[in-house]
Amino acid sequence: MQYIGRFAPSPTGPLHFGSLLAALASYVDARAHQGRWLVRIEDLDPPREQPGASRQILASLEAFGFEWDGEVRFQSQRHPAYRDALQRLLAQRHAYYCDCSRKQLLERTGSSRYDGYCLLNPPLSESSCAIRAHCEAGEIHFEDSIQGPRRYRLDDCSGDFVIRRRDGLYAYQLAVVVDDADQGITHIVRGSDLLDETPRQIQLQRYLGFAEPRYSHIPVAAAPDGQKLSKQTFAAPLDNKQPLPALIQALEFLGQAPDASLHDGTPGELLSWAVVHWQPARIAPTLSKPAPLD
Numbered sequence: 001m002q003y004i005g006r007f008a009p010s011p012t013g014p015l016h017f018g019s020l021l022a023a024l025a026s027y028v029d030a031r032a033h034q035g036r037w038l039v040r041i042e043d044l045d046p047p048r049e050q051p052g053a054s055r056q057i058l059a060s061l062e063a064f065g066f067e068w069d070g071e072v073r074f075q076s077q078r079h080p081a082y083r084d085a086l087q088r089l090l091a092q093r094h095a096y097y098c099d100c101s102r103k104q105l106l107e108r109t110g111s112s113r114y115d116g117y118c119l120l121n122p123p124l125s126e127s128s129c130a131i132r133a134h135c136e137a138g139e140i141h142f143e144d145s146i147q148g149p150r151r152y153r154l155d156d157c158s159g160d161f162v163i164r165r166r167d168g169l170y171a172y173q174l175a176v177v178v179d180d181a182d183q184g185i186t187h188i189v190r191g192s193d194l195l196d197e198t199p200r201q202i203q204l205q206r207y208l209g210f211a212e213p214r215y216s217h218i219p220v221a222a223a224p225d226g227q228k229l230s231k232q233t234f235a236a237p238l239d240n241k242q243p244l245p246a247l248i249q250a251l252e253f254l255g256q257a258p259d260a261s262l263h264d265g266t267p268g269e270l271l272s273w274a275v276v277h278w279q280p281a282r283i284a285p286t287l288s289k290p291a292p293l294d
């Protein structure tokens with residue numbers, strides 16, 4: 001089986017150190033396995049997007065020496081495929097319409113965990129409803145190649161989850177699963193902030209009859225004080241004119257040890273070195289790590 005990996009940023013802003021880590025780890029892991037590496041822009045949520053961000057992201061990837069295979073895919077052009085998947089889930093009763101507001105749910109249950117009300121009491125009208133996927137009882141487990149074995153009970157934690165929003169926008173969970181399957185993605189390497197989303201994606205893959213990719217969740221970069229990265233720290237946009245220092249810091253963050261001779265090379269040379277010397281076992285099996293200091 002050929003390895004096919006991907007990097008799938010949302011165009012909510014330019015790439016920063018955190019997104020560089022995901023791009024780098026997914027790229028190097030794919031190339032180290034003689035695999036393909038695809039780029040997919042997850043532009044599903046226009047209100048959250050920043051004009052020009054897609055173009056900026058692709059320009060950064062080029063400046064940092066990444067070479068992707070095939071055409072860049074834009075999720076905004078994939079709505080018919082998401083609609084088809086929704087129809088299948090609805091027809092198989094793995095999904096259902098829900099018109100509960102957050103407020104109603106909170107009043108009814110005292111929590112944000114969805115209680116399955118509309119599964120038993122379908123709304124009278126399907127217009128202006130969300131669509132939720134129903135979570136099967138039982139455990140979902142998978143082996144993350146960095147974080148180790150993970151076990152979840154979806155019916156216990158968040159309950160049935162939204163796959164199409166009330167405003168008609170498709171949810172990330174649905175789109176990512178449909179596109180990963182359609183593009184034949186075999187390996188997903190991404191930040192650990194998405195680790196706990198994985199069981200929902202596996203649930204949808206099972207319903208839709210898709211193969212389950214192999215998952216690797218790398219640690220995310222936290223500000224040195226342990227806080228989440230902010231604009232003032234490493235969420236600052238990458239500097240396309242100075243790719244090397246950030247690439248070296250990112251490789252070191254991932255436990256790799258580029259030697260000093262590479263500091264004067266090109267981004268392409270550094271990436272080629274990383275592919276040949278890639279040691280994924282040296283990535284720390286933690287959810288987050290302090291970002292390097294400038």
Ligand SMILES: [Zn+2]
Pocket residue numbers: 097098099100116117118119
């Ligand atoms: Zn409901």
